[in-house]
Amino acid sequence: xxxxxxxxxxxxxxxxxxxxxxxxxxxxxxxxxxxxxxxxxxxxxxxxxxxxxxxxxxxxxxxxxxxxxxxxxxxxxxxxxxxxxxxxxxxxxxxxxxxxxxxxxxxxxxx
Amino acid sequence: xxxxxxxxxxxxxxxxxxxxxxxxxxxxxxxxxxxxxxxxxxxxxxxxxxxxxxxxxxxxxxxxxxxxxxxxxxxxxxxxxxxxxxxxxxxxxxxxxxxxxxxxxxxxxxxxxxxxxx
Numbered sequence: 001x002x003x004x005x006x007x008x009x010x011x012x013x014x015x016x017x018x019x020x021x022x023x024x025x026x027x028x029x030x031x032x033x034x035x036x037x038x039x040x041x042x043x044x045x046x047x048x049x050x051x052x053x054x055x056x057x058x059x060x061x062x063x064x065x066x067x068x069x070x071x072x073x074x075x076x077x078x079x080x081x082x083x084x085x086x087x088x089x090x091x092x093x094x095x096x097x098x099x100x101x102x103x104x105x106x107x108x109x110x111x
Numbered sequence: 112x113x114x115x116x117x118x119x120x121x122x123x124x125x126x127x128x129x130x131x132x133x134x135x136x137x138x139x140x141x142x143x144x145x146x147x148x149x150x151x152x153x154x155x156x157x158x159x160x161x162x163x164x165x166x167x168x169x170x171x172x173x174x175x176x177x178x179x180x181x182x183x184x185x186x187x188x189x190x191x192x193x194x195x196x197x198x199x200x201x202x203x204x205x206x207x208x209x210x211x212x213x214x215x216x217x218x219x220x221x222x223x224x225x226x227x228x229x
Binding site: 030031033035040041042043044045048088090092098099100101102103104106 | 115117143145152153154155157160202204206208216217218219220221222223225
């Protein structure tokens with residue numbers, strides 16, 4: 001299957017700091033999705049991106065669909081303790097309907 | 112957003128028994144649902160794609176006779192783990208694909224089912 005490399009693997013930050021994580025692939029994707037997963041729960045959709053160059057915000061979260069269609073990034077501004085969790089990117093190829101998931105970024109926010 | 116439910120949320124069973132997990136789309140119809148497996152601190156691993164009214168498509172390495180998938184209606188897909196063994200213990204998550212006429216494909220996840228096989 002497709003390999004999506006997500007970085008960083010983990011982050012430990014102080015409350016109030018901004019966070020940036022990204023996802024890269026060797027393939028060109030049609031759609032990028034960003035999810036957050038809390039322990040023992042299913043992933044929750046944060047942001048969906050459908051056009052190259054698209055920049056979309058959801059509250060303190062901002063995500064962008066890379067111009068090359070091979071990458072995407074997610075920013076979280078002014079982090080708070082409830083931002084703690086694992087963030088996954090997911091990409092969909094132009095062919096097929098399944099999504100391929102990144103390796104995840106574990107975020108810890110220190111109060 | 113669209114709501115997907117899963118039942119049961121957790122199950123403990125004896126080795127050799129079969130376990131059925133249900134995945135339902137509550138407020139929309141889903142022609143396609145996906146079944147994932149997730150090990151601790153790892154990403155989601157796609158097991159199979161479930162299409163309503165047809166056979167599921169399994170990923171390489173996933174035994175179709177062990178993980179039976181049925182997508183009998185537009186709102187329900189089931190995963191049955193047959194003759195479960197301790198190595199089948201994992202977190203199983205389903206998702207439902209939402210597609211519109213435009214290029215706005217996305218998927219929503221259920222809350223997951225924690226399976227423990229003794």
